[in-house]
Amino acid sequence: MNEIEKNLLAEVADLHEIPEGAYNIRMDGKSAGRNSTAEIQIIPKTDKDGIEIHIAPNTKKQSVHIPVILAESGIEETVYNDFYVGENADVVIIAGCGIHNCGNQDSSHSGVHTFHLGRNAHVKYVEKHYGEGDGSGARVMNPQTNVYLDEGASMEMDMSQIRGIDSTNRNTQIHVGDKAEVVLTERLLTHGKQNAESRVDIFLDGEDSSARILSRSVGQDDSVQTFFPCMTGNAKSFGHVQCDSIIMGNARISSIPAIRANSVDAQLVHEAAIGKIAGDQLLKLMTLGLTEEEAEEHILNGFLK
Amino acid sequence: MLKIQNLQYSVAQDGKQTGILRGIDLNVEDNQFLVITGPNGGGKTTLAKCIMGLVQPTGGSINWNGTELCGMSITDRAKLGVRYGFQQPPRFKGITVRDLLTVAAGKKLSHSEVCGLLTRVGLCAKDYLDREVDTSLSGGEVKRIEIATVLAGNAPLMIFDEPEAGIDLWSFSRLTETFGELRDQRNATILIISHQERILSMADKIIMVSDGKVSGMGDPQEILPQITGDTVCFCKAMEKS
Numbered sequence: 007m008n009e010i011e012k013n014l015l016a017e018v019a020d021l022h023e024i025p026e027g028a029y030n031i032r033m034d035g036k037s038a039g040r041n042s043t044a045e046i047q048i049i050p051k052t053d054k055d056g057i058e059i060h061i062a063p064n065t066k067k068q069s070v071h072i073p074v075i076l077a078e079s080g081i082e083e084t085v086y087n088d089f090y091v092g093e094n095a096d097v098v099i100i101a102g103c104g105i106h107n108c109g110n111q112d113s114s115h116s117g118v119h120t121f122h123l124g125r126n127a128h129v130k131y132v133e134k135h136y137g138e139g140d141g142s143g144a145r146v147m148n149p150q151t152n153v154y155l156d157e158g159a160s161m162e163m164d165m166s167q168i169r170g171i172d173s174t175n176r177n178t179q180i181h182v183g184d185k186a187e188v189v190l191t192e193r194l195l196t197h198g199k200q201n202a203e204s205r206v207d208i209f210l211d212g213e214d215s216s217a218r219i220l221s222r223s224v225g226q227d228d229s230v231q232t233f234f235p236c237m238t239g240n241a242k243s244f245g246h247v248q249c250d251s252i253i254m255g256n257a258r259i260s261s262i263p264a265i266r267a268n269s270v271d272a273q274l275v276h277e278a279a280i281g282k283i284a285g286d287q288l289l290k291l292m293t294l295g296l297t298e299e300e301a302e303e304h305i306l307n308g309f310l311k
Numbered sequence: 312m313l314k315i316q317n318l319q320y321s322v323a324q325d326g327k328q329t330g331i332l333r334g335i336d337l338n339v340e341d342n343q344f345l346v347i348t349g350p351n352g353g354g355k356t357t358l359a360k361c362i363m364g365l366v367q368p369t370g371g372s373i374n375w376n377g378t379e380l381c382g383m384s385i386t387d388r389a390k391l392g393v394r395y396g397f398q399q400p401p402r403f404k405g406i407t408v409r410d411l412l413t414v415a416a417g418k419k420l421s422h423s424e425v426c427g428l429l430t431r432v433g434l435c436a437k438d439y440l441d442r443e444v445d446t447s448l449s450g451g452e453v454k455r456i457e458i459a460t461v462l463a464g465n466a467p468l469m470i471f472d473e474p475e476a477g478i479d480l481w482s483f484s485r486l487t488e489t490f491g492e493l494r495d496q497r498n499a500t501i502l503i504i505s506h507q508e509r510i511l512s513m514a515d516k517i518i519m520v521s522d523g524k525v526s527g528m529g530d531p532q533e534i535l536p537q538i539t540g541d542t543v544c545f546c547k548a549m550e551k552s
Contacts (some may be wrong), residue, residue, distance in 0.1 A: 308406035
């Protein structure tokens with residue numbers, strides 16, 4: 007692994023060496039390392055690009071790393087990863103993607119992730135997208151995430167894209183079963199002429215299901231962001247959508263949350279706010295000794311933390 | 312020493328200039344504990360903001376230990392040791408109490424140092440350290456965190472703008488103890504804008520500011536009876552009637 011690849015791996019998966027436990031590292035369209043454990047089996051697909059990850063029931067305190075690195079310019083790929091998480095398992099899945107493009111051809115990665123969580127399983131899913139390189143070729147990521155939660159299952163999804171991705175079209179669909187719960191946190195920072203669109207559809211299908219979407223974004227320079235978070239209550243359920251955006255420079259942000267109730271017992275709430283950094287926030291931090299630039303950075307880091 | 316000379320601040324209103332500060336003169340010796348009081352709209356907060364650099368005066372001078380502050384940035388004044396506690400502090404989404412106090416101290420604080428700061432403003436560290444300074448906190452809680460950020464800097468000049476506003480009686484008692492400790496330690500110059508008799512009575516000197524000027528100055532024993540005996544709030548028209 008060269009320095010560029012090592013850096014991308016550190017950025018998207020906090021990995022500085024080959025991880026312990028189960029992992030699959032994909033680099034420039036090919037597998038660069040794979041390891042299964044007794045409880046977590048990673049099997050390559052035979053009909054298309056991608057892997058199946060089978061996590062045995064009752065697997066506890068284990069993690070799976072599946073980072074994707076694109077360091078060559080001009081690679082365009084769609085990868086299908088299917089996760090089957092057994093009953094009562096409790097695991098962490100880390101799935102970052104980093105693109106380094108210093109050429110003039112577009113590099114594009116589309117990850118199609120499908121999660122099936124068994125009864126009472128719990129997954130913490132961390133997905134970081136990152137781009138770098140000074141070539142004229144665009145860095146493009148179009149992730150598609152599908153989640154199916156069985157009775158009592160729960161999933162924490164922490165998805166972030168901080169700088170570097172020129173174009174992204176995110177699509178997330180989640181079906182929540184009886185007494186199941188999902189908390190999705192999405193954090194996005196765009197700059198330059200970048201464009202980001204994110205669509206999240208959560209279907210509260212089960213009795214006593216619940217979901218939260220917390221979206222925080224910062225739009226800088228001439229970038230454009232569009233959010234469509236939608237919560238549908240099909241049963242006795244609770245859903246909350248909260249979208250907060252900080253707008254800077256000439257950025258344009260559209261935040262279009264929707265809530266749909268198809269059951270009299272569905273309780274759904276949405277909140278959305280877009281605004282610039284408040285002047286008194288900057289002034290307060292400046293009275294503590296920060297420069298205006300440092301104060302702005304501190305506010306943005308906290309907001310996107 | 313803080314030396315304020317002929318400090319002026321005016322704003323354009325209906326095509327003419329209205330004076331908010333109309334020639335404030337004030338000398339404050341090092342490590343004094345002064346309380347500024349006076350009727351609403353008299354210029355107290357504007358005076359404090361001029362010292363911190365949040366408002367640019369239209370004339371006059373503010374000299375702190377031989378350095379002219381007028382024209383200097385807020386950041387540079389903060390680095391020089393001037394701190395100001397906002398009357399209405401801002402809130403921050405995503406920034407925790409611990410983060411804010413770390414910025415305020417300008418260094419990483421130990422757990423016991425952070426706990427100590429929060430205790431001094433009547434907050435239990437266990438309940439607040441990792442909470443965000445956002446709208447989930449009440450006005451009184453945010454105000455006490457604001458005061459803690461001023462204390463965290465260990466600055467030689469600390470200005471508090473109505474620290475009692477919005478704070479419950481129990482927490483206020485704890486705050487007055489903290490201000491008493493600050494006064495007794497005698498290692499910083501303290502300016503407090505306040506209307507509270509308990510704070511006023513602690514002062515080395517009370518400065519009365521009204522109508523953009525210093526209208527009185529003296530010991531609490533001298534000034535407090537004047538304040539409590541004045542029911543017309545310096546209004547000459549009301550005095551006549």
